[in-house]
Each structure stands twice: as structure tokens, then as C-alpha cells.
């Protein structure tokens with residue numbers, strides 16, 4: 001504990017003061033941390049004193065993280081993860097952000113970069129030295145190595161956007177014939193304190209998006225045009241159209257009125273290429289037949305928990321398939337890897353070593369943009385020096 005004084009010599013507070021000497025701090029710079037008693041008057045008084053010191057000013061948004069990146073303490077994916085951690089509403093978002101903060105995605109990209117860098121060094125060697133100076137089969141080896149990296153990248157691109165969906169939330173669309181209880185369901189889901197995260201107006205005036213935390217996954221329930229279309233349409237065609245519109249969603253919940261003898265005609269026949277959950281509402285009324293699927297009564301609330309659990313299970317199925325592999329969490333990761341894969345694809349098709357090397361360079365640059373490392377030439381020099389070709 002240390003007493004902190006204002007400029008007049010008066011005590012501001014008793015505080016814990018921590019000193020982190022460079023480079024062993026979060027930002028890599030000298031950092032002093034004051035742990036004060038948190039009251040606004042204390043913080044303001046301390047801020048006022050610090051403001052009188054030369055070079056001292058309040059940090060800008062994200063400035064600590066930015067400095068950490070500039071000083072090589074964090075790569076860009078880790079910096080993004082800091083933002084994601086702060087914004088995480090659900091368990092899945094928190095877990096994914098923490099993994100990225102730990103450097104999982106950055107390490108994966110770096111491993112590809114290291115492999116390609118080595119390959120590039122050999123390709124350059126093949127350009128600069130004659131065949132006799134090189135180990136046998138070098139060119140074939142470099143081509144195989146480049147193809148292996150391309151395959152790995154392709155496997156990660158083929159992830160059904162899971163990382164982005166965990167981060168942004170899964171779109172759930174509720175469809176069904178008029179009067180099935182769609183609005184009641186949306187209200188019931190959104191009205192639950194445990195489920196609701198936030199309610200935000202969408203892009204158009206009359207679209208309301210409700211962000212829900214269902215079983216740890218972010219789900220965005222949009223009271224969409226598809227829903228409205230089903231409201232207006234009386235015939236099966238209306239539901240068919242709503243289903244077609246639901247193609248834009250990640251999950252579709254078909255809500256039917258169990259007490260209505262006409263309900264079965266609305267059951268889709270492979271019209272939707274999405275995870276579909278069929279729920280029969282109005283279980284409090286007598287039903288004319290046995291219904292396959294989840295039974296629900298929005299009037300009594302019976303079955304609502306099971307519906308929520310079923311949505312969460314579908315979300316888990318959709319988002320958890322990746323196992324432990326680091327996820328691409330932002331479109332820019334995907335774009336960069338697509339660019340790298342395209343360059344490697346081109347590399348596979350060219351004969352001239354110069355063009356092959358150039359495509360490798362482009363792939364390296366694209367991958368380097370993900371973590372913020374683009375100093376290909378410099379690293380190449382280092383690696384190249386280690387080769388014992390010639391004397």
C-alpha cells in the first residue's frame with residue numbers, strides 16, 4: 001500500500017502500485033498500475049495529477065492492445081481476440097475468443113508461413129544455383145510442400161463459417177402458417193430473462209432482431225419478412241415461399257398448430273436445405289392426431305424449455321463440429337486464406353521456378369496479413385543464410 005498525493009500534498013487514496021518494467025508488460029513498455037479504491041472522485045483526482053506529468057494523457061480506445069501489437073507482444077489475431085473477449089455475450093463466444101487470444105489461430109498461420117518460407121527458400125535456390133549444386137529432387141519437394149499447405153488451408157476454409165457464426169450469432173427464422181403461434185413463440189423466447197441478450201432494431205424499420213443466448217450459443221432471432229409473408233399467405237404456397245426465404249437463415253423452426261387438422265399439409269418435403277426443427281404448438285388443446293416432433297403450448301408454457309434445448313442442440317451441432325481446430329473468426333481471415341490458396345493453386349500450375357517463387361511470395365504475404373507479419377524478405381534472408389549450398 002502506498003499513499004498517493006495530489007499536487008498540493010494532500011492524500012488522494014491508499015493504493016497498490018505495481019511497476020512492470022519493459023519488456024515484461026502487456027504492451028512491452030514500462031507500465032505503472034495504480035489499484036485505487038475505484039470511486040469516481042478518487043479516479044478523477046488521480047487522473048488530474050497524472051495529467052500534470054509531461055507525456056501523460058488518457059489512453060485512446062484500444063491503445064494498449066495497439067501498442068502490444070506494435071511492440072510484438074500480440075499478433076493481429078490476438079488483438080482481435082481482445083475485442084471479441086470484451087464483446088463476448090455467450091460461453092461459446094468467450095471460449096472461442098480466449099482460444100484465439102492464446103494464439104491458436106496465429107500459431108496455425110505462422111506454421112503455414114514457416115513451411116512456405118522454407119519452400120520459397122529452396123525455390124529461390126533452384127533459380128540461383130545450378131542443378132549440380134542442389135540436392136536431388138528439390139523442385140519436386142518444394143512443389144509437394146506447397147501443395148500440402150494448400151490442402152491444409154483448403155480444409156480450414158471448408159469450415160462452414162463456424163468461427164464467424166459463433167462470433168456473430170446463428171440466424172434462426174421461425175416460419176409456419178398463420179395463427180400457429182409464431183409471434184407468441186418469438187415473444188416467449190425474447191421475453192425470457194435468461195435467454196435474452198439484447199434487442200436491436202435491424203436495418204429496416206420494421207425488422208426486430210433479438211439476440212438470444214441459447215445454451216451458450218448466440219442466436220439471432222429475426223422477426224423477418226419471411227415470418228410476415230407466412231402471416232399473409234393462407235395456402236401451402238405461402239409456407240413454401242417462407243421456407244425459400246428461410247434459406248438465408250442458419251436454422252429454421254417450423255411452428256405448426258397441433259390442433260388444426262390441416263397442419264400436416266405444411267410439413268415441408270425437402271424444400272429447405274437447412275437444419276429444421278418442427279414444433280407442434282397448442283398442446284393444451286385437443287389434437288386430432290398424433291404429431292411427430294416437439295410438443296409445445298405457448299399458452300401454458302409447457303414444452304418451451306424443451307424447444308429451447310432443441311434449438312441449442314441444433315446450434316451446437318452446427319457450431320461445434322470443428323473440434324479443437326482454431327477457427328477463422330472474421331471475414332478478413334477467410335479472404336486472406338482464399339487469396340493464399342489461389343496463389344498456391346496457381347503455383348502448382350506453373351513450370352518456371354521464377355513464377356512458382358512469385359506465387360509462393362504472394363501466398364506468404366496473404367497469410368502474413370492475418371497475423372500482421374509481412375516481412376517476407378527479411379525472414380527469407382535469415383533462413384537462406386542457413387542453407388549450406390555452395391561454399
Ligand code: GDP
Pocket residue numbers: 176177178179180181182183184185231281282283284285296297298299300
Ligand atoms: P402467428 O400468426 O403464427 O404469429 O400466431 P400468434 O402468435 O399471433 O397466435 C395466434 C393465436 O393463437 C393467438 O390468438 C394466440 O393467443 C393463440 N395461441 C398461441 N399459442 C397458443 C397455445 O399454445 N395454445 C392456445 N390455445 N392458443 C395459442
